[in-house]
Amino acid sequence: MINFTPAERQIVLQLERLKRQAGSHSPSIFTLRQKLADVDIKVDACFLSNPYATELFIEYFNREILETGRMRDLMECYPSQNRVIAETLADFLRVDRRRIFIGNGAIEIIQAVIHNFARRKVIINIPTFSSYYEYVKPGVEVVFNLLKKEDHYELDVDEYISMVKSHQPDTIVLINPNNPNGAYTKVSAIQRILEELPFVEQVIVDESFIHFAYEDESYGLMSLSHLASRYPNLVVVKSMSKDFGVAGIRAGYGIMSPDRVETLLANGYLWNSNGLAEYFFRLYAREDFARRYEEVRIKYILENLQFISRLKQVEGIKVYPSMANFVLIELPAGIRSADFVAKLLITYGIYVRVCDDKIGLEGQFIRLASRSSIENDYILQSISACLDFSLVKELENEQVD
Amino acid sequence: MINFTPAERQIVLQLERLKRQAGSHSPSIFTLRQKLADVDIKVDACFLSNPYATELFIEYFNREILETGRMRDLMECYPSQNRVIAETLADFLRVDRRRIFIGNGAIEIIQAVIHNFARRKVIINIPTFSSYYEYVKPGVEVVFNLLKKEDHYELDVDEYISMVKSHQPDTIVLINPNNPNGAYTKVSAIQRILEELPFVEQVIVDESFIHFAYEDESYGLMSLSHLASRYPNLVVVKSMSKDFGVAGIRAGYGIMSPDRVETLLANGYLWNSNGLAEYFFRLYAREDFARRYEEVRIKYILENLQFISRLKQVEGIKVYPSMANFVLIELPAGIRSADFVAKLLITYGIYVRVCDDKIGLEGQFIRLASRSSIENDYILQSISACLDFSLVKELENEQVD
Numbered sequence: 001m002i003n004f005t006p007a008e009r010q011i012v013l014q015l016e017r018l019k020r021q022a023g024s025h026s027p028s029i030f031t032l033r034q035k036l037a038d039v040d041i042k043v044d045a046c047f048l049s050n051p052y053a054t055e056l057f058i059e060y061f062n063r064e065i066l067e068t069g070r071m072r073d074l075m076e077c078y079p080s081q082n083r084v085i086a087e088t089l090a091d092f093l094r095v096d097r098r099r100i101f102i103g104n105g106a107i108e109i110i111q112a113v114i115h116n117f118a119r120r121k122v123i124i125n126i127p128t129f130s131s132y133y134e135y136v137k138p139g140v141e142v143v144f145n146l147l148k149k150e151d152h153y154e155l156d157v158d159e160y161i162s163m164v165k166s167h168q169p170d171t172i173v174l175i176n177p178n179n180p181n182g183a184y185t186k187v188s189a190i191q192r193i194l195e196e197l198p199f200v201e202q203v204i205v206d207e208s209f210i211h212f213a214y215e216d217e218s219y220g221l222m223s224l225s226h227l228a229s230r231y232p233n234l235v236v237v238k239s240m241s242k243d244f245g246v247a248g249i250r251a252g253y254g255i256m257s258p259d260r261v262e263t264l265l266a267n268g269y270l271w272n273s274n275g276l277a278e279y280f281f282r283l284y285a286r287e288d289f290a291r292r293y294e295e296v297r298i299k300y301i302l303e304n305l306q307f308i309s310r311l312k313q314v315e316g317i318k319v320y321p322s323m324a325n326f327v328l329i330e331l332p333a334g335i336r337s338a339d340f341v342a343k344l345l346i347t348y349g350i351y352v353r354v355c356d357d358k359i360g361l362e363g364q365f366i367r368l369a370s371r372s373s374i375e376n377d378y379i380l381q382s383i384s385a386c387l388d389f390s391l392v393k394e395l396e397n398e399q400v401d
Numbered sequence: 402m403i404n405f406t407p408a409e410r411q412i413v414l415q416l417e418r419l420k421r422q423a424g425s426h427s428p429s430i431f432t433l434r435q436k437l438a439d440v441d442i443k444v445d446a447c448f449l450s451n452p453y454a455t456e457l458f459i460e461y462f463n464r465e466i467l468e469t470g471r472m473r474d475l476m477e478c479y480p481s482q483n484r485v486i487a488e489t490l491a492d493f494l495r496v497d498r499r500r501i502f503i504g505n506g507a508i509e510i511i512q513a514v515i516h517n518f519a520r521r522k523v524i525i526n527i528p529t530f531s532s533y534y535e536y537v538k539p540g541v542e543v544v545f546n547l548l549k550k551e552d553h554y555e556l557d558v559d560e561y562i563s564m565v566k567s568h569q570p571d572t573i574v575l576i577n578p579n580n581p582n583g584a585y586t587k588v589s590a591i592q593r594i595l596e597e598l599p600f601v602e603q604v605i606v607d608e609s610f611i612h613f614a615y616e617d618e619s620y621g622l623m624s625l626s627h628l629a630s631r632y633p634n635l636v637v638v639k640s641m642s643k644d645f646g647v648a649g650i651r652a653g654y655g656i657m658s659p660d661r662v663e664t665l666l667a668n669g670y671l672w673n674s675n676g677l678a679e680y681f682f683r684l685y686a687r688e689d690f691a692r693r694y695e696e697v698r699i700k701y702i703l704e705n706l707q708f709i710s711r712l713k714q715v716e717g718i719k720v721y722p723s724m725a726n727f728v729l730i731e732l733p734a735g736i737r738s739a740d741f742v743a744k745l746l747i748t749y750g751i752y753v754r755v756c757d758d759k760i761g762l763e764g765q766f767i768r769l770a771s772r773s774s775i776e777n778d779y780i781l782q783s784i785s786a787c788l789d790f791s792l793v794k795e796l797e798n799e800q801v802d
Binding site: 022023025028029030031047049054057058061066071072073074075076077078079080081084104105107108111115131134135137241245246247248249250266267268269270271272273274275276277 | 423424426429430431432448450455458459462467472473474475476477478479480481482485505506508509512516532535536538642646647648649650651667668669670671672673674675676677678
C-alpha cells in the first residue's frame with residue numbers, strides 16, 4: 001500500500017476522475033497540465049513515441065515550413081484529396097496506390113474498416129487497444145480471445161488458428177506488436193495465419209508499433225504491406241504517431257484491397273488530411289528524410305533494448321517481453337497501480353499509464369513508454385525509489401498489523 | 402468562342418484533365434501550381450474565404466503559437482477528445498455541450514450524419530454542394546428538388562414544404578446560403594419549414610456560409626443553432642473554412658440532438674481534431690478574438706456588397722442574387738465556361754470555379770469568390786477585359802461564318 005498526504009490524496013482522486021472521463025484511454029498531457037496545475041510533469045512516459053524522430057521531423061519542419069513562410073499556406077489552403085496523398089506514398093511503400101487509404105490518424109482507419117467491413121463476427125485478442133471492439137457496430141458479435149498470463153500475453157499461433165476456424169468470424173484483429181504488452185508475432189507466423197484462414201474476410205493487422213520490432217540484428221523494418229497483393233483479405237493499419245511522435249498532426253494509412261479503398265472513397269473521406277499531415281506524408285516518402293529517419297529508428301531501438309534489460313533487473317516488478325517502445329509491468333502484490341502511477345506523477349513528475357481498464361489483464365499493471373536515454377535513466381531511478389518507498393511502507397504496515 | 406494559341410490550348414486540356422481527376426470538386430491550388438508550372442496564379446477566386454479573418458487568425462497564431470514555441474506541442478501531443486473540445490465551444494455558441502459534435506472539417510460531419518442517420522429517403526435541392534448526395538449510402542433513395550432558373554435558383558418555401566409532404570422523406574438538406582449560387586432563405590422561413598415538417602427525422606441545415614448573410618443593416622450574425630433545443634430534428638452543419646479561411650486546419654462542428662451526438666461518439670470520432678484545430682476552436686470561443694473577428698466579418702460583408710453591385714454592371718454576364726461570399730455568374734451565349742475560366746487563369750492568373758459539373762444548372766456558369774478589395778478590383782477589370790476579348794472574337798467568328 002502506498003500512503004499519501006491529504007494534499008496528495010486529493011491529486012490521486014482528481015487523477016482517477018480524469019481517467020474515468022477519458023473513457024478507455026488516458027487523459028491527454030494538456031488536460032493533466034490544466035487540471036493538475038500543482039503537479040510538475042517532467043516526463044510523459046504514457047506517450048508512445050520515438051523522441052529522436054520527433055526531433056528530426058521538427059528540424060525539417062522548421063527549415064522547410066516555418067523559415068520559408070509556408071505555414072500560412074498549410075493552414076489556409078485545402079489539402080489534397082485522399083487519392084492524391086495516397087499516390088505520393090505508393091513508390092516509397094512499394095504498394096500500388098489503389099491499395100492505400102489515407103486516414104486522419106490510424107483511429108479513423110480502424111473506425112472506417114470496422115464500420116464498413118466487419119458485418120457479422122469479430123475476433124479480438126485481449127488485452128488490446130480498445131477501439132477495435134468499441135467501434136464494432138450494434139448487431140455484430142465480438143468474441144474475445146484471451147491471451148494467457150502464463151504465455152506472457154503472447155499469441156499462441158496454432159491455438160489461435162484453430163480457435164478462429166471453430167468460430168468462423170468474418171473479421172479478425174491482430175495488433176503487432178500488441179498494445180499494451182508489446183508482444184510480437186513474427187511475419188512468418190502471421191503469414192501462416194493468412195494461409196490457414198482464407199475464409200476470414202478481413203484479417204486486420206495493426207502495425208502501428210512495427211517500426212520498433214525486428215527479427216535479426218540488422219534491425220530491418222518489418223511489415224506485411226507487401227503481402228497485400230497476395231492476400232486479398234489482409235488489411236494493414238498504420239499510425240504515424242508512434243514512430244514519429246506527431247500525434248497532434250493526425251496521420252495514418254491503411255493498406256487494403258483496391259475495392260475496399262474504392263468503397264470507402266465513394267462514400268466519404270475526401271479531405272480528411274490537414275495541411276500539416278499532407279506535408280508530413282510527402283516528407284515521409286522522401287529519400288533524404290527516410291535515410292535520416294532510419295538512423296534514429298535504430299538508435300531508439302537499441303536504447304529501448306537497454307532500457308528494458310535494466311528494468312528487468314529492478315526487484316519486485318515483473319516486466320513482460322516487448323518488441324514495442326513500451327513495456328507492460330506487473331506491480332508487486334499489495335500495490336494498486338493507480339496509487340503507484342499517482343506516486344510517480346506527484347513525487348517524480350513521471351506520467352505513466354494505469355492499465356486497470358484493460359479487459360483481459362489480471363493483476364496490477366502499468367504501461368511504461370521508453371523515452372530518450374536521459375529520461376529513461378530518470379524513469380529507472382524513480383521507479384526503483386518509488387518501489388523501495390512502497391515496499392518499506394508495506395513492511396511497516398505489516399508490522400503494525 | 403474563345404480562341405487559344407496552341408500553347409494555351411495545352412493548358413486548357415491539362416486544366417480539364419485536373420478537373421476530371423478532382424471529381425465533383427475543384428483541383429486544389431497546390432495541385433494547379435504543381436501541374437501548371439507555367440501559369441502564374443495571382444488570385445485564388447475559387448477559394449471561398451474571408452481573407453481579413455485569415456489575417457486575424459494568423460496574427461494570433463504567430464503571437465501565441467509560433468513566437469512562444471508552442472508549435473511543437475501542437476504537433477507532438479494528442480489533441481483533446483471530441484467532447485472536451487465541444488465543451489470549450491458551448492458557452493460561446495450558447496448551445497448545450499451535449500449537442501455539439503466536433504468534425505475534421507464540415508465534410509466529416511456531413512459524412513457522419515448522412516451515413517448514420519439518412520436511412521430511407523433524402524431530398525436535396527439542386528444545384529448544391531455535391532457531397533450531400535454523393536455520400537448517401539447504397540439503398541437510400543435520393544430525390545432532387547430542382548431549384549428553378551426563373552426563380553434565380555432561390556428556394557420557393559411553400560412549394561418546397563408541399564413537395565416534402567408529398568414525398569415523406571426521413572432527411573432533407575438545406576444549404577443556407579446555398580452553394581454555388583449564394584441564395585439565402587431567411588431564418589423565419591426555415592423556422593416555418595421546421596414547424597410544418599416535424600415528421601422529417603433530420604432537417605439538415607448547412608450554415609457554412611451564414612457568416613456572410615444578414616437580415617438587416619446591423620449585419621448581426623444569423624444562425625439556427627439556438628433552435629436546436631426546440632426542434633429535435635434540426636441538424637446544423639458548420640464549416641470554419643469559409644469564415645476564417647483555414648481549410649488546411651480542417652475544423653467544423655455540428656449542432657444536433659444529444660442522442661445523435663451520443664450515437665456518433667459511442668462508435669468513433671474520438672481524436673478527429675488535430676492540434677491546430679484544437680487551438681483554432683479555443684481561440685474562436687475567446688471573447689477578445691470574437692470581438693476583433695466581428696469587425697472583419699462586417700468589413701468583408703460590406704466589400705462583398707460593393708463587389709457584387711459592380712459585377713452586376715458588367716455587360717454581357719448575368720449575376721445571380723447572393724448572400725454568400727461568392728456569386729454564380731452565367732456567361733453570354735457562345736462562351737464555354739471551361740474556356741472562360743482557362744482564359745482568366747492563363748492571361749490574368751485568376752483561378753475561378755467552372756460549374757459544368759453542378760447537376761441542376763442549365764447554361765454556362767462560373768462561381769466567383771469575393772477576395773480582398775484590391776484583388777476584387779483586379780478581378781473586375783480582368784473579367785471585363787476577358788469578356789471584351791471573347792465578345793470581339795465572337796463577333797469576328799460570326800463575320801467569318
